[in-house]
Amino acid sequence: MSALPSQSLLLIADSCLVWGHRLSEWCGHGPQLEEDIALTNTALDVIGQARLLYQLYSSRAGNGLTEDKLAYFRGPDAFQNVAIAAVENGDYAQTVLRSLILSAWFVPLWRALAVGRDPELAAIAVEAEKAARVQRRHASDWTIRFGDGTAESRRRIEHAISTLAPWVPALLATEIDGTDRAHRENEWRAFVAEVMAEATLAAFPVNANGDHHAFEANAKQALSALLHEMQSLAREHPEAVW
Amino acid sequence: MYTQAIDTDPTLRTSAASDDGAAEDAFLARIADDEKIEPQDWMPEAYRKTLVRQISQHAHSEVVGMLPEGGWITRAPSLKRKEILLAKVQDEGGHGLYLYAAAETLGVSREQLIDALHSGKAKYSSIFNYETKTWADIGTIGWLVDGAAIMNQVPLCRCSYGPYARAMIRICKEESFHQRQGFDIVRALCEGTPEQKAMAQESLNRWWWPTLMMFGPHDSDSTHTGQASAYGIKRISNDELRQKFVDVTVAQAEFLGLSIPDPALRWNPARGHYDFGKIDWDEFWRVVNGQGPCNEARMNDRISAFEEGRWVRDAASAHAAKHAARAVARAGALEAA
Amino acid sequence: MSDSNAKSLAPTDWPLFEVFIRSKQGLDHKHVGSLHASDAEHAIALARDVYTRRQEGVSIWVVPSKAITASDPALKNENFDPMASKIYRHPTFYDIPEEIGHM
Numbered sequence: 001m002s003a004l005p006s007q008s009l010l011l012i013a014d015s016c017l018v019w020g021h022r023l024s025e026w027c028g029h030g031p032q033l034e035e036d037i038a039l040t041n042t043a044l045d046v047i048g049q050a051r052l053l054y055q056l057y058s059s060r061a062g063n064g065l066t067e068d069k070l071a072y073f074r075g076p077d078a079f080q081n082v083a084i085a086a087v088e089n090g091d092y093a094q095t096v097l098r099s100l101i102l103s104a105w106f107v108p109l110w111r112a113l114a115v116g117r118d119p120e121l122a123a124i125a126v127e128a129e130k131a132a133r134v135q136r137r138h139a140s141d142w143t144i145r146f147g148d149g150t151a152e153s154r155r156r157i158e159h160a161i162s163t164l165a166p167w168v169p170a171l172l173a174t175e176i177d178g179t180d181r182a183h184r185e186n187e188w189r190a191f192v193a194e195v196m197a198e199a200t201l202a203a204f205p206v207n208a209n210g211d212h213h214a215f216e217a218n219a220k221q222a223l224s225a226l227l228h229e230m231q232s233l234a235r236e237h238p239e240a241v242w
Numbered sequence: 243m244y245t246q247a248i249d250t251d252p253t254l255r256t257s258a259a260s261d262d263g264a265a266e267d268a269f270l271a272r273i274a275d276d277e278k279i280e281p282q283d284w285m286p287e288a289y290r291k292t293l294v295r296q297i298s299q300h301a302h303s304e305v306v307g308m309l310p311e312g313g314w315i316t317r318a319p320s321l322k323r324k325e326i327l328l329a330k331v332q333d334e335g336g337h338g339l340y341l342y343a344a345a346e347t348l349g350v351s352r353e354q355l356i357d358a359l360h361s362g363k364a365k366y367s368s369i370f371n372y373e374t375k376t377w378a379d380i381g382t383i384g385w386l387v388d389g390a391a392i393m394n395q396v397p398l399c400r401c402s403y404g405p406y407a408r409a410m411i412r413i414c415k416e417e418s419f420h421q422r423q424g425f426d427i428v429r430a431l432c433e434g435t436p437e438q439k440a441m442a443q444e445s446l447n448r449w450w451w452p453t454l455m456m457f458g459p460h461d462s463d464s465t466h467t468g469q470a471s472a473y474g475i476k477r478i479s480n481d482e483l484r485q486k487f488v489d490v491t492v493a494q495a496e497f498l499g500l501s502i503p504d505p506a507l508r509w510n511p512a513r514g515h516y517d518f519g520k521i522d523w524d525e526f527w528r529v530v531n532g533q534g535p536c537n538e539a540r541m542n543d544r545i546s547a548f549e550e551g552r553w554v555r556d557a558a559s560a561h562a563a564k565h566a567a568r569a570v571a572r573a574g575a576l577e578a579a
Numbered sequence: 580m581s582d583s584n585a586k587s588l589a590p591t592d593w594p595l596f597e598v599f600i601r602s603k604q605g606l607d608h609k610h611v612g613s614l615h616a617s618d619a620e621h622a623i624a625l626a627r628d629v630y631t632r633r634q635e636g637v638s639i640w641v642v643p644s645k646a647i648t649a650s651d652p653a654l655k656n657e658n659f660d661p662m663a664s665k666i667y668r669h670p671t672f673y674d675i676p677e678e679i680g681h682m
Contacts, residue, residue: 017321021316024315024316024324024328025315025316027308027312027315027328027331027332027335028308028309028312028331028335028543028547029312029543029546029547030547030551031547031550031551031552031554031555032551032554032555032593032615033305033335033338033339033342034339034614034615034616034625034628034629035551035554035625036332036335037332037335037336037339037625037628037629037632038624038625038628038629040328040329040331040332040335041332041628041632043328044325044328044329044332047321047324047325047328048325050321051321051322051325054321067321068320068321071321072319072320091550092550092551092554134627137624138624141620141621141624144561145557145558145561145617146557148561148564149556149557149558149560149561149564150553150556150557150560152553152556152557153553153554153556153557153560156553229316229317230316230317232317233317233318233319233377234319234320237319237435237437237438239435240319240434240435240437240438241430241434242319242320242322242323242377242427242430242431242434280652282649282651282652283652284652284653329632332632333632336629336632339614339629340612343595343612343613343614346595346613351592352592352615353592408612409612412611412612416633555592555593555617558593558617558621559593559617561617562617562618562621565618566618
């Protein structure tokens, strides 16, 4: 057995948790009852993946580490998530576009890990890939509806693209041990290009220029606020079992 | 899933009088025979109205009921609790959906029903106008509020209107985990630190009386219990259900080591039931009529989700229309070729 | 508030679909409920989220509710009562000698 280095494990787990947390913020506030339920399913999927990965990480680390210690008792500087996962939801267009960007990134990642050399992780990845495919379909369907829907929806999805594009280069540049980064990036680009075309939208601007430091700072701030809320109760009662 | 017997439209009491006396008699005979009524069947207007009112009120309660608990999804103190709570609140949305669909079989659209909610014409269970101040409230809601709701709902699985009964069967099946997860939260608090235990007790103190109010006014003051039970829509009376709830819950509180905030609560061997104190009906009616702690916040949340979702729904409709038109055009081109 | 509520009756509602689920391979699809969706494919996707959260199914059909034609409930007696007299269609109508055993 050849375990994935813990840093990569944590990066994936943190990304899932932070993103799942953002998705869960929609529960009860979705644009239509049916859609509220559908989006919450995607939140449940990624939070479930985060838990499994934290459990795996903890069991390997020993020292009495647990999933909840990892989730609730680390500060923003210790979180390894891809920055885009923590960005605020914005409107529904921005929410589904982030889901498209991330699920299109996760599908090839999970597939690579599913056949990778870490069997415990592979077992998680096999199931996670299925869920990520459903999520990618959900997000592409909505991106297409927005691009090829009404004038307002098109304006909103275009705005979401310009808002989120600056975080994409760092996402695609993220190395995960045991996977072929360039191959994953190619699949991401091919998939997103197809969706943009069907949505009658311009090609996705991956090489957007911008002040990357400002984006990083924004993401950090969003993450801090997210963790502050998420961890508030658990930290108030550090000894408690829930 | 939350039902509450609130009688909001006393005019219905007498509207059963029908110009079609024979059909009405045949209809009542079918109900008496425990036959199910289906959407296309003839039904008295009062029956239809009573159902639309009750089912939609029930659906609204589910959807509004997502809000007080939903506020704690982002603060749930462990990942396990976060996952469970998210799934539970999502289920409530599903239950609202099943119920709206059941109401729609009676010839009203979901949009009309939602409009009635947003304009304040339709009611929902007043329990959701209370604030969820602490994490313990999430446990208490599952344990008591869902517990009370289940007690109200199980008899509805046998109600005379087919689509409502079928929706209720599905809902009750899904609901059983809701009460258990709530009890499990409270139990963990009671077995935890002194602060946790105090949190559980404080929460019970706030929710006990509003939960008893969920069963609705006393039978003697309830305006259309009579009509609803003649129609086979309501099977067991408000007071009977409330008593059953108290009897069951006292033992659970004892197990948890929590005390029920009612000095008058004591076992009455002659009745074979617990006696309990007087319910503050003024508070009940205040909250039903809009002066509860969160009435306004709940409606604002629902209305803004609906309004902010409009462009999303419109985009999907517009895209579906374009998509369909293109398919027709393609088929035409093939035909021509 | 009342202005925005008046708007909410705009005719942009998604149409209603009836949902049928095959609970496991080899069984019929069974009607489980309905939902609103912008088109049939959307209805399939949403039915998966709304009606199979507990692994209730392996296959989904959706049908626009408008496309369903139902028999007239007023004709229930004349349609179905005449079948009650055809008891010879049921195997229990016939006596088989015990010596013959199962047939």
